[in-house]
Amino acid sequence: MALKILVCVKQVPDTETKVKISADGKSLDEGEVSFILNPYCEFAVEEALKVKEQLGGEVCLLTVGPESAASALRSGLAMGADTAVHLTAAGDRIADAGAVAALLAEEIRAQAPDLVFMGKKSVDADMAAVPAMTAALLDLPLVTAVSSAEYRSDGAELGRDTEDGREILDISFPCVLTTDKGLNSPRYATLKGIMQAKKKPIETKEVQYSGMKTAVEGMSYPPAAAPGRIIGSGSDAVPELIRLLRDEAKVLE
Amino acid sequence: MARKVLIVAEHQNGEVRKTAFEMISAAASIAADRVDVLLTGQGLGDLPSRFDGYAVNTVLTVDDSSMSSYDMKRLAILLKGLLEEKGYDTLMMAAGSHGRETMPYLAALSGTAYIPDVTALRAEGDSLVATHPVYAGKSLRDIRADAAVCMTLRPNAFSAEKGGGSPVQEAVAAAASEGGVAVRELKKKDSARPELTEASIIVSGGRGMGGPEHYPVIEELADLLGAAVGASRAAVDAGWRPHSDQVGQTGKTVSPNLYIACGISGAIQHLAGMSSSKVIVAVNKDPEAPIFKVANYGISGDLFEVVPAIVAELRK
Numbered sequence: 376m377a378l379k380i381l382v383c384v385k386q387v388p389d390t391e392t393k394v395k396i397s398a399d400g401k402s403l404d405e406g407e408v409s410f411i412l413n414p415y416c417e418f419a420v421e422e423a424l425k426v427k428e429q430l431g432g433e434v435c436l437l438t439v440g441p442e443s444a445a446s447a448l449r450s451g452l453a454m455g456a457d458t459a460v461h462l463t464a465a466g467d468r469i470a471d472a473g474a475v476a477a478l479l480a481e482e483i484r485a486q487a488p489d490l491v492f493m494g495k496k497s498v499d500a501d502m503a504a505v506p507a508m509t510a511a512l513l514d515l516p517l518v519t520a521v522s523s524a525e526y527r528s529d530g531a532e533l534g535r536d537t538e539d540g541r542e543i544l545d546i547s548f549p550c551v552l553t554t555d556k557g558l559n560s561p562r563y564a565t566l567k568g569i570m571q572a573k574k575k576p577i578e579t580k581e582v583q584y585s586g587m588k589t590a591v592e593g594m595s596y597p598p599a600a601a602p603g604r605i606i607g608s609g610s611d612a613v614p615e616l617i618r619l620l621r622d623e624a625k626v627l628e
Numbered sequence: 629m630a631r632k633v634l635i636v637a638e639h640q641n642g643e644v645r646k647t648a649f650e651m652i653s654a655a656a657s658i659a660a661d662r663v664d665v666l667l668t669g670q671g672l673g674d675l676p677s678r679f680d681g682y683a684v685n686t687v688l689t690v691d692d693s694s695m696s697s698y699d700m701k702r703l704a705i706l707l708k709g710l711l712e713e714k715g716y717d718t719l720m721m722a723a724g725s726h727g728r729e730t731m732p733y734l735a736a737l738s739g740t741a742y743i744p745d746v747t748a749l750r751a752e753g754d755s756l757v758a759t760h761p762v763y764a765g766k767s768l769r770d771i772r773a774d775a776a777v778c779m780t781l782r783p784n785a786f787s788a789e790k791g792g793g794s795p796v797q798e799a800v801a802a803a804a805s806e807g808g809v810a811v812r813e814l815k816k817k818d819s820a821r822p823e824l825t826e827a828s829i830i831v832s833g834g835r836g837m838g839g840p841e842h843y844p845v846i847e848e849l850a851d852l853l854g855a856a857v858g859a860s861r862a863a864v865d866a867g868w869r870p871h872s873d874q875v876g877q878t879g880k881t882v883s884p885n886l887y888i889a890c891g892i893s894g895a896i897q898h899l900a901g902m903s904s905s906k907v908i909v910a911v912n913k914d915p916e917a918p919i920f921k922v923a924n925y926g927i928s929g930d931l932f933e934v935v936p937a938i939v940a941e942l943r944k
Contacts, residue, residue, distance in 0.1 A: 388763070390764075390877045390878065390896075390897050390900075391896055391897070392763070392766075393766070393896075394763045394766040394767045396767060403763070403767075414878050415878075469762065472732065472742060473735065473736060473741070473742060476736060498763075498764065498877050498878060499762065499763060500762050500769075501744070501745065501761070501762060501763075501764060501881070502732075502742075502744040502745075503728045503729070503732070503744065504732035504735075504742050504744055505732075506729075507728075507729045507730075507731075507732040507733040507736070508732045508733065508735065508736035508742070509736075510733065511704070511732075511733045511734075511735075511736035511737045512736050515808075516701075516808030516809050517700065517701075517729065517733070517809070518809055519725070519728075519729045520725060522871065532812065535725075536725075536870075536872045537698075537724070537725040537726065538638075538640070538724050538725060538726075538823045538825075538826070539640060539698070539814065539816060539817070540814055540815050540816040540817040541814070541815040541817075542811060542813070542814055542815075543811075543812040543813040543814075543815070544809050544810065544811055544812060545809070545810040545812050546808065546809050546810075547808060550808065550809075555871065556864075556871040556874070556878060556879075557870070557871040588735075588739075588740065588741035588742075588773060588775065588777075589741045589742075589743060589771045589772065589773050589777075590771070590772045590773075590774075591769060591770070591771060591772075592757055592770035592771065592772050593769070593770050594762070594767050594768065594769045594770075595767065595768050595769075595770075596766075596767055596768070597761070597765060597766075597767070597768055597903070597904065600903065600922055601924065602921065603908075603910075603919075603920045603921045603922050603923040603924065603926055604920075604923070604924070604925070604926060605915060605920055605923075605926040605927065605928055606925050606926060606927060607927055607928075608915075608927065608928040608929045609927070609928075609929035609930070609933060609934065610929065610933045610934050610936075610937035612927045612929070612934075613927070613934060613937040613938050613940075613941050614941055616909065616925055616927060616938065616941075617938070617941045617942065619925055620886070620907070620909070620925070624886075624906075624907045624924065624925075626829075626885045626886040626906065626907045627853075627886070627942075
C-alpha cells in the first residue's frame with residue numbers, strides 16, 4: 376500500500392538574521408531579511424522522502440504564509456517532494472499558533488494522509504505549538520522531537536530525548552511526528568531537482584487567520600548587556616576570575 | 629475575575645523539579661486568587677508535602693498506575709477535565725519537552741490560548757500579558773490573552789520562594805485515554821548532571837575543544853560545580869557531542885546563573901541561545917572572538933591551560 380505522506384513546512388528568517396522591529400512595534404521588519412526553509416522542516420522533508428523510498432507513496436508539502444513563502448515549498452520540492460499546497464494568508468506569520476493549526480488541520484483532514492511530518496519547532500517564534508495543536512484538533516496520535524525511527528507499513532518505533540532520558544515509543548499510522556536534529560541529514564537539492572521543482576504543481580488556496588485567542592502587545596529588544604571585558608590572559612588570570620565570580624558576581628560560593 | 633491557577637508539577641528520582649516552585653512565584657506575581665498544584669505518578673509518597681510553606685491552596689494528586697510514566701494525551705485529558713470541573717483559567721507547566729507538547733495540545737483541546745516559554749508575567753485587569761523570547765532571544769514579545777490560557781514557563785526565569793502557606797491535599801481520579809502511542813522503554817539518564825535548560829551553571833565547549841576526546845577537561849569543571857555540559861553547533865555538527873547538548877538557535881535556549889564558554893567563538897546562532905545567562909565567562913585563544921563582546925569576564929588563552937587552572941583554584 377502506497378503511503379500518503381504530508382509534510383508541513385514553514386518559511387523563516389535565516390538564523391543569521393539581525394532582528395529589526397518594524398514601525399508598528401509588534402513584528403519583524405522583513406525589509407533586509409532573507410528567508411529560508413526552517414531547519415527543522417528540512418529534517419521533516421528528508422524523513423518523508425526516506426519513508427517514501429522505503430515503503431512507497433507520495434510526499435505532499437503544505438504551508439501557511441504569504442505568497443513569498445512559496446520559495447520554502449520550492450526548496451522542499453527540489454529535495455524531491457512530489458506536490459505542494461500553499462495556504463496563502465496575509466498577516467503576521469508568527470501571530471497565533473492556534474489560528475495556524477486550525478488552517479492546517481482543515482487541509483490535513485481533507486487530504487487524510489497516513490503520516491504527517493512537521494519540524495520540532497520553527498526558529499522564528501520558537502513556540503513548538505502548531506504540531507501539538509494540529510494533532511489535538513485532528514485527534515491524531517503525536518510524538519514530538521523524534522530523533523530516531525524505524526518504519527513499517529502501518530506504524531513506527533521512535534526514539535526521542537527528554538529531560539528524563541531516552542524514550543522508545545511505538546505508534547500506528549495515521550499520526551503526527553515532529554522531527555529533531557539528529558534524525559537524518561537532509562539531502563541537498565541537485566540542479567536537476569531544482570529544475571524539476573519549477574515544473575511541479577503548487578496548489579494555492581487563499582485563507583484567513585481567524586479565531587485568534589492571543590494578541591501581540593509589542594516587541595522589544597532584550598536589555599543591552601554590559602560590554603564584555605577581558606580580565607587577563609592565560610592561567611595567570613584565573614585567581615582574579617574566581618575572586619570576581621565569588622565577590623562581584625556572587626555566582627560561586 | 630478571580631484568577632485560578634493550576635500548576636502541573638513534574639518530579640524525577642523522588643524530587644519535585646524546581647520549576648514547580650518557580651511557577652508558584654510566577655502565579656503569586658499575578659496575584660492569583662487560587663493556586664493549586666497537580667502531582668501525578670505512581671507511589672507519590674511524601675512528594676505532596678514538598679509544597680508545605682509555599683503559597684499553594686491545594687495539592688491535587690493522581691496516584692495511579694496509569695500515570696506511572698508520562699503519557700501526553702492522558703495528561704492533557706486529565707487537565708481538560710480539571711479545567712472544566714474546577715474552573716481554572718490559567719494552566720502552567722515548565723517549558724521542557726513534556727510541557728511544550730502538553731500545553732499546546734491541551735490549549736487546542738479545550739479552546740484556550742497558548743503562550744510558550746514565558747519569562748515575565750503581569751496581570752492587566754482580567755487579561756494576562758506574558759513576555760516570551762522570539763528569534764532565539766534576539767527580541768522579546770509581549771502577548772495578551774483575555775480569557776483562559778495555557779502556558780509554559782521558562783526554567784530559571786522566576787525565582788522559587790516560599791511565600792508561606794499550608795496546602796491541603798486532594799486525591800483526584802485518573803483520566804481514561806487511548807493515546808495511540810505506546811511507551812516501549814524509558815532509558816533513564818545515567819548521568820548525574822542536571823538538565824541543560826534547568827541547570828544553574830553550564831560549562832560549554834565548542835570547536836576549540838579540538839575533538840570529543842578532550843571533553844573530560846570541561847566535564848571535570850562541570851562536575852566540580854554541579855553544572856550541566858553544553859556544546860556549540862560546530863561541536864555537534866562535527867559529531868563530537870549529541871544534539872541534546874547543543875546550545876543555540878537550532879538547539880536549546882538557556883539562561884543559567886553562570887555560563888562558561890570554552891573554545892566557543894560566539895556565532896550569532898550560539899549567542900542567541902545563551903546571552904540571557906546572568907553571568908558569562910569566556911575562555912578563548914582568539915582575543916577578537918565575538919564571545920568576548922558578551923562575556924562579563926573573559927580570559928584570552930588556551931582552554932587546556934585555563935580550565936584546569938580554574939579547577940585547581942576552586943579546589944584550593
